[in-house]
Amino acid sequence: MTAVLKAQGLGRRYRRRWALSDCTLDIPAGQVVGLVGPNGAGKTTLLHLAVGLLQPTAGTIEVLGDRPAASPAQLARVGFVAQDAPTYSGLTVADHLRLGAHLNPGWDAATASDRIERLGLDPRQRAGKLSGGQRAQLALTLALAKKPELLLLDEPVASLDPLARREFLQGLMEAVVDQGLSVVLSSHLVADLERVCDYLIVLVASRVQIAGEVEHLRATHHLLTGPRRDPARLPEDQHVISASHTDRQTTLTVRTEAPIHDPAWVVSPVGLEDLVLAYMSRTAADARRPELEVQR
Amino acid sequence: MIWLTWRQFRAQTVAAAGLLALLAIAFAVTGPQLAHLYDTTVATCHAQHDCQNAINAFQSRDSFLQSLVRLLMLAAPALIGIFWGAPLIAHELEAGTQRLAWVQSVTRFRWLAVKLGLAGLASMAAAGLLSLMVTWWSGPFDRIGAGRMDPSIFSERGIVPVGYAAFAFALGVTAGLLIRRTVPAMAATLAVFAAVVSGFAGKVRFHLIPPLHLTSPLNMSWVTQTGIGGPAGPNSLLVNITPNVPGAWIGSSSVTTAAGSTSLGPPPSGCGENSTYRACTAAIGRLHLRQVLVYQPGSRFWALQWYETAIYLALALALAGFCVWWVRRRVS
Amino acid sequence: MIEFHLDAHSGVAPYLQLIHQVRQALRLDLLSEGDQLPTVKDVVGRLAINPNTVLKAYRELEYEGLVAARPGLGTFVTRTLGDGSPATIAPLRRELQRWLAKARRTGLDDESIEALMLTTFRSATEGEENIA
Numbered sequence: 001m002t003a004v005l006k007a008q009g010l011g012r013r014y015r016r017r018w019a020l021s022d023c024t025l026d027i028p029a030g031q032v033v034g035l036v037g038p039n040g041a042g043k044t045t046l047l048h049l050a051v052g053l054l055q056p057t058a059g060t061i062e063v064l065g066d067r068p069a070a071s072p073a074q075l076a077r078v079g080f081v082a083q084d085a086p087t088y089s090g091l092t093v094a095d096h097l098r099l100g101a102h103l104n105p106g107w108d109a110a111t112a113s114d115r116i117e118r119l120g121l122d123p124r125q126r127a128g129k130l131s132g133g134q135r136a137q138l139a140l141t142l143a144l145a146k147k148p149e150l151l152l153l154d155e156p157v158a159s160l161d162p163l164a165r166r167e168f169l170q171g172l173m174e175a176v177v178d179q180g181l182s183v184v185l186s187s188h189l190v191a192d193l194e195r196v197c198d199y200l201i202v203l204v205a206s207r208v209q210i211a212g213e214v215e216h217l218r219a220t221h222h223l224l225t226g227p228r229r230d231p232a233r234l235p236e237d238q239h240v241i242s243a244s245h246t247d248r249q250t251t252l253t254v255r256t257e258a259p260i261h262d263p264a265w266v267v268s269p270v271g272l273e274d275l276v277l278a279y280m281s282r283t284a285a286d287a288r289r290p291e292l293e294v295q296r
Numbered sequence: 297m298i299w300l301t302w303r304q305f306r307a308q309t310v311a312a313a314g315l316l317a318l319l320a321i322a323f324a325v326t327g328p329q330l331a332h333l334y335d336t337t338v339a340t341c342h343a344q345h346d347c348q349n350a351i352n353a354f355q356s357r358d359s360f361l362q363s364l365v366r367l368l369m370l371a372a373p374a375l376i377g378i379f380w381g382a383p384l385i386a387h388e389l390e391a392g393t394q395r396l397a398w399v400q401s402v403t404r405f406r407w408l409a410v411k412l413g414l415a416g417l418a419s420m421a422a423a424g425l426l427s428l429m430v431t432w433w434s435g436p437f438d439r440i441g442a443g444r445m446d447p448s449i450f451s452e453r454g455i456v457p458v459g460y461a462a463f464a465f466a467l468g469v470t471a472g473l474l475i476r477r478t479v480p481a482m483a484a485t486l487a488v489f490a491a492v493v494s495g496f497a498g499k500v501r502f503h504l505i506p507p508l509h510l511t512s513p514l515n516m517s518w519v520t521q522t523g524i525g526g527p528a529g530p531n532s533l534l535v536n537i538t539p540n541v542p543g544a545w546i547g548s549s550s551v552t553t554a555a556g557s558t559s560l561g562p563p564p565s566g567c568g569e570n571s572t573y574r575a576c577t578a579a580i581g582r583l584h585l586r587q588v589l590v591y592q593p594g595s596r597f598w599a600l601q602w603y604e605t606a607i608y609l610a611l612a613l614a615l616a617g618f619c620v621w622w623v624r625r626r627v628s
Numbered sequence: 629m630i631e632f633h634l635d636a637h638s639g640v641a642p643y644l645q646l647i648h649q650v651r652q653a654l655r656l657d658l659l660s661e662g663d664q665l666p667t668v669k670d671v672v673g674r675l676a677i678n679p680n681t682v683l684k685a686y687r688e689l690e691y692e693g694l695v696a697a698r699p700g701l702g703t704f705v706t707r708t709l710g711d712g713s714p715a716t717i718a719p720l721r722r723e724l725q726r727w728l729a730k731a732r733r734t735g736l737d738d739e740s741i742e743a744l745m746l747t748t749f750r751s752a753t754e755g756e757e758n759i760a
Contacts, residue, residue, distance in 0.1 A: 032678050051399050075401045082395035088304075089391070095303060102299045103400035139396070146401065166676055173672035177679045195636065195677050218641075271639070 002065070004029045004150045004182045005050060009059035012045050019045040021206045023059070027184065027199065029149075031213075032176065034197035035186035036276050042206040043186040044083060047154050050184075051080045064150060076106050079143030083154040085136045089128025093121050093138060097145075104146040112145035115171075133164030137171065144175050151175075153185040157192060169196055190273040200272070202279045209279040210255075214272065221275050224252045224265040242278040253278040297402055297410040305415055308380055312422050319368075319426070323433045326358050333357065334436035351440055362437070365430055369452035372426055373460035374489050376419045381468020382481040384411060385623070389476045408623050412616050416465050423461030427454065445545035445594050447497055454601040459608030464489050466615035473619050496604075502547050504603045507590050514551060514585040515539075522576055524563055533560040533567070535580060537587055543594030550588050560585065629666055630658055634675050642677055646685035654694065654709045657717065665695060665703045 003026050010023040020042040027033055035043050048054040049061055052069025061067075066074045087096060093116060101107045116123065119137050127135060136156055143151060153172075157165040173196060176183060187193050193200070200217060202209040210217070221241070229250045231240040238256040245251075253270060254260075260267050270278070302309075334354060341350035385408075388394045398404055431453045438444045444453050451460070467489055471481040518537040526534035535551045552558050566579025592600065630653045632646055640648075653659040666674075668682045686703050689695045696706045731741050 031680070048395075053395060053398060069398070069403070072401045072403060072406075075399065075403070078399070080395075080399040082392065082399075084392070086392045086396045088393055088396075091303065098303075099300055100400070103297065103402050105401060142396075169676035170673050173676055173679060174669055177669040177672055191636070195634075195642075195675075198678050198680050215641075269639070 002029050003027055003062075004064060005184065006062040007046075007049075007059065008061075010046075010049065010056055010061050011058035012042075012049060012054055013057040018057075018206050020049070021058075023208050025201065025208065025211060027182075027201075027211075029182045030180070031182060031199045032173075032197050033182070033184040033199040033201065034190075034193035035184055035201045035203060036188065036190055036193055037186075037203035038188060038280055041203045043203055044154055045206075046203065047080070047152050047184070047186060050152055051078060072105075076104060076146060077149045079146060079148035079151040081136070081139045081143050081151075081153045081156055084159065085132075085139035085156070087127040087130075087135055087138060090126065092124050092126050093130075094123035096127060096138060096142060097123075100142050100145055106147045108145050108147055111147075112141055115141045115144070119171075131164075133160045133168070136160060136164070136168055140168065140171065140175075144179070147179065149182065151181050151183045153183065155186055155188070158187065158189070165192065172196070190276045194272045200276075202276055204280050204282070209282070217275060218269065218272070220257055221253065221255050221270045221278075222260060223268040223270050223274070224250075224254055224260070225268070226250060226262075226265040229264075241275075242281055297406060298414065301411050301414045305380075305418070309418060312418075316422065316425055316429075320429060322361060323429050326361060327433045330357060330433070330436050334439070338436075338440065355437065355440070365434065366452070368426070369430055369457065373423060373457060373464045373493075374486055376423065376461045377464025377468035377485045377489055378482045380415055380419055381465040382472045382485050383478050384415060384469045384472055385619075386472030386476060386478040386481045389472075390478055404624050405620060408620050412466075412469065412619065416462060416612070416616070419461045419465040420458045423457045424455070427452070427457040443543055443594070444597055445543060445592065447501070447545065450501070450545075450597075450600070451493070451497060454598070455605045456601050456608075459605035459612075460493065462612035463492075463608040463615075466612040466619070469619050470615045473622055496607075501600065501604060502545070502592065504600055505592070505596060507547055507592050510589045510591070511552075511556075511586055512589075514581075514587050516577065516581055518587070519577065519580070522567065522573075522580060524567075528559040531562055533563040533580075535560065535585065539587070539589055539591075541589070541591065545592040545594075547590040547592070549590070552586050552588055554584050554586060556586075629664065632666065632671055632675060634677060643681045643685040643688070646671075646682065647688055650685075650689055650694070651709060654705070657708075659705050659708075661705055661708060663705045665705070667702055 005025060005027040007023050007025040010025075011021045012019050023042075023046065035046065037043055045054065049056055050063050050068055052067075052075075064074065064077050068078075069075055088099075091099070097109070097112050097116070100112065101109055116138075119134070119141075121130070121134055121138065127138065130138065140153075140156070143153075156172075157168050160168060169192065172183070172185075175181060185193070185196075198214050199212070200214050201211040227250065228245060228248055231243045231250070231252060234240060234252075234254070237258055238254045238260070241253040241255055243250065243252050253275070337350045338347070338354050341347040388397060397407060434453070438449065438453070444450060450456065464485065468481065468485040471484045471488070472478065475481045475484060514535075515537070518539050519535060520538045521534070521536040523534045524531065526532060528534070537549055537551060539546050539549050550558055551560065553560055560583075564576075564579040564583060567576035571579075630649070632649055634642055634645060638645070650659070650665065659665075665686065668679050668686075671677070671682045672679050686695065686697065690697060690703075694705065694707060694709070695703050697703045728741070731744070736744070
């Protein structure tokens with residue numbers, strides 16, 4: 001399978017601070033990829049690098065086999081909805097569709113107007129007067145109607161109420177079925193990503209902590225509870241992600257490819273949310289040592 | 297991209313067109329009457345020996361419109377820079393809509409080039425139309441005194457306003473690009489524009505073509521002040537003149553002796569403490585002094601206009617080129 | 629046509645939940661041979677889940693021989709779970725309804741009834757296994 005996004009040692013610095021450092025990714029096509037991490041972790045920076053809104057300070061990035069924004073043809077293959085779904089507040093919904101038609105050779109006017117109608121948006125309404133959910137849907141329509149191969153969404157549902165959130169994801173999944181899209185969406189709400197993603201990237205403190213297919217992550221991460229023990233004494237192939245101790249008991253989240261034979265441990269599966277939280281709660285020192293990227 | 301530029305500029309374009317139309321109507325109503333009045337009173341005033349009255353009466357006609365025109369021509373290019381140029385990029389960056397515009401299937405180069413080209417041409421056309429109307433309507437007024445060679449009038453006639461508008465527009469876009477906020481960019485545009493334009497008009501314009509020097513016998517009707525003292529020394533004769541060469545722009549004038557020295561020597565005997573003004577003037581006349589004028593003749597009006605416009609257009613083009621380069625390399 | 633639902637917090641993988649619901653529908657005669665399963669687009673449009681999840685569930689069901697995908701048309705049921713024809717199920721259901729009514733008349737609440745049924749079922753199953 002070809003990769004939709006390939007990054008090698010990618011980094012971006014603002015004055016003194018590195019917003020993204022040493023990012024190496026190989027995201028396969030045909031998947032819905034979740035990019036999760038706390039605020040300020042570098043999710044927006046990574047997405048902006050992928051669409052050419054930012055230039056890398058270090059390393060390289062390739063999207064659909066080409067440099068981001070290298071040409072109008074490359075721009076046409078990638079759809080993007082930035083955080084808070086920016087729209088021209090003075091332009092109407094219909095004006096936005098005209099904008100899309102004039103600026104995108106691959107524009108599918110039928111898809112666009114069908115979607116607007118199904119969503120119940122008034123074409124003559126100014127975008128500034130729309131609700132947050134409606135603006136997000138308009139922005140998604142603009143990105144989908146240019147018929148991209150890859151869709152990138154920056155926290156698309158963060159400011160939406162639960163109903164708008166559900167409707168947005170429903171529409172997005174239908175479009176994935178219709179157009180055979182690959183999607184990368186970022187969020188700090190793991191619960192939403194859990195439903196729709198089959199590939200996960202965890203970004204904390206400007207670094208990739210773990211990346212891989214959700215099923216593989218579920219299969220290789222375990223919760224171990226047992227008598228109090230020093231995590232450093234675990235076997236080499238068991239990587240401790242997070243540890244907590246009481247005076248008698250130790251609870252560990254570990255990543256390992258091999259089965260766990262030690263009978264002292266009670267082994268339980270780790271839910272996706274707990275997995276992400278374990279990576280997010282690592283100390284700063286540990287966070288700078290990223291786990292190897294998990295590939296399939 | 298052309299459609300989008302038009303759509304985003306629609307309101308400003310319509311407002312400008314409306315303003316120009318209103319002005320055209322006002323001019324059409326008053327213009328012919330002014331020309332007629334000039335032809336019948338001021339043009340023939342020499343024969344009736346009451347030129348000053350005729351001129352005063354004429355210049356007080358349509359005074360509101362005159363003031364409005366002066367204000368408009370003074371402000372128009374700056375306003376174009378502030379309201380058309382400064383928001384062009386700054387507004388997008390402030391609202392974050394560049395994150396929508398720059399991920400459509402157009403390169404940043406094309407996005408900016410079309411916007412700059414269309415809005416820049418519109419600015420120049422608006423300024424050109426305005427200047428055309430004003431130059432036509434002000435024709436009679438400009439035939440009085442130094443007329444259109446007068447530095448403040450020169451900036452408001454002919455094709456120079458087109459150059460100003462292009463420069464102000466490009467300056468506004470650059471300010472908006474670098475400052476990234478609309479209101480501060482507007483302020484910066486106004487400040488820089490005013491400084492450049494006044495500096496140029498004051499220091500550079502007069503020397504665009506080497507001025508003419510004319511040395512001739514002192515014209516006594518031009519003498520406005522006589523006295524003792526001044527830069528040549530406390531005991532030296534001082535004679536100041538206010539030259540009146542119709543249609544010309546006098547850069548400087550001085551009074552010299554027949555040998556060419558500005559030090560006129562001691563005052564003649566007819567200019568003592570108790571002498572009359574007429575006696576002193578007559579005594580000065582017998583000194584055979586000369587006057588030296590450094591000036592630009594009225595015939596050079598269009599040459600100076602073209603040079604100045606070309607310079608401002610070149611500045612505008614350079615700024616536009618910088619903007620295109622900067623937007624592609626640096627902005628995010 | 630049946631409608632799927634998803635329990636996001638049950639700890640059971642979504643695709644397994646879908647498979648389970650199809651099997652249950654087959655057992656309860658909500659689905660019969662020749663019925664069409666909801667399209668992938670319909671399912672993701674309702675549940676907002678990854679299409680690959682639905683595809684995986686349908687593939688698994690096809691592997692078990694319960695459904696078959698007809699390109700361009702959809703996914704259709706090919707056989708029921710032969711636990712019982714409607715003729716055998718209906719009288720059992722009626723008997724169960726009578727028992728439930730009886731249990732309610734004795735004053736048991738819903739939780740107690742459910743616990744009674746489950747423990748009896750489990751011990752009976754274990755008993756059968758011990759015998760077998």
